[in-house]
Amino acid sequence: MIYETKIGFIGLGKLGMPCAEAIAKKGFDVTGYDIVPKSSDKITIKQTIKELVEDRDIVFVATPTPHEDGYDGRTPTSHLPVKDFNYTEVKQVLSACDKHMRLDQTLVLISTVLPGTTRREFAPLVTNTKLMYNPYLIAMGTVADDMANPEMVMIGSKSGMKDDDCKARSELLESFYNQVCSNMPRVEFGSWEDVEGMKIFYNTFISTKVALVNMIQDVSNKLGNMNVDNVTGALSRSTMRI
Numbered sequence: 001m002i003y004e005t006k007i008g009f010i011g012l013g014k015l016g017m018p019c020a021e022a023i024a025k026k027g028f029d030v031t032g033y034d035i036v037p038k039s040s041d042k043i044t045i046k047q048t049i050k051e052l053v054e055d056r057d058i059v060f061v062a063t064p065t066p067h068e069d070g071y072d073g074r075t076p077t078s079h080l081p082v083k084d085f086n087y088t089e090v091k092q093v094l095s096a097c098d099k100h101m102r103l104d105q106t107l108v109l110i111s112t113v114l115p116g117t118t119r120r121e122f123a124p125l126v127t128n129t130k131l132m133y134n135p136y137l138i139a140m141g142t143v144a145d146d147m148a149n150p151e152m153v154m155i156g157s158k159s160g161m162k163d164d165d166c167k168a169r170s171e172l173l174e175s176f177y178n179q180v181c182s183n184m185p186r187v188e189f190g191s192w193e194d195v196e197g198m199k200i201f202y203n204t205f206i207s208t209k210v211a212l213v214n215m216i217q218d219v220s221n222k223l224g225n226m227n228v229d230n231v232t233g234a235l236s237r238s239t240m241r242i
Contacts, residue, residue, distance in 0.1 A: 005028060006055060009033070011093070019062065021040060022144040059097060152186050
């Protein structure tokens with residue numbers, strides 16, 4: 001099946017390219033752009049952002065938001081100054097998109113950001129079109145499959161579903177994912193801040209679970225007579241407070 005909605009993807013790295021190609025496989029007309037030369041037999045590569053956005057209905061931005069050096073989680077950071085992600089490249093891309101996009105097009109950021117970032121850092125840069133926040137729950141190595149079979153789709157706009165324009169653009173994205181996703185996931189709507197929080201605290205919750213299970217394993221190994229599977233099994237079957 002060929003769909004009428006035309007899709008653009010900016011940022012064809014480890015996240016962007018697998019997602020763009022997965023969308024193309026579903027029957028969408030997909031074009032892509034990256035500052036680094038790329039090639040693909042599934043999407044059309046454009047040479048500039050202006051050329052990419054020209055006739056697209058939805059433009060996704062998958063530009064990286066890297067950690068500062070020393071803040072990637074491999075070593076403790078509690079003794080270091082608090083630092084945000086680096087948003088320089090995202091700001092440059094959003095500004096370039098806004099310069100060439102129209103009000104009837106929709107600009108969608110999928111890069112990971114901390115709660116409060118979109119309204120504070122990005123919204124002032126986007127005045128000619130409308131900005132949505134739509135992060136993905138993916139793991140490197142299974143990006144395409146995770147994108148097509150997500151636990152949930154998170155769609156954030158300036159006011160959530162409180163005004164007609166935000167509601168219409170949110171429903172446009174919902175319709176798009178109903179065509180792309182294989183598992184008919186639930187869709188969570190909200191403000192930019194709501195969805196930023198959903199993404200960050202989902203990841204935080206997963207990390208906390210991993211840390212807890214590692215702790216149980218460590219205690220089990222130290223004691224010798226404790227079966228980690230019995231303990232974690234009991235916890236997994238507990239539904240009243242956990």
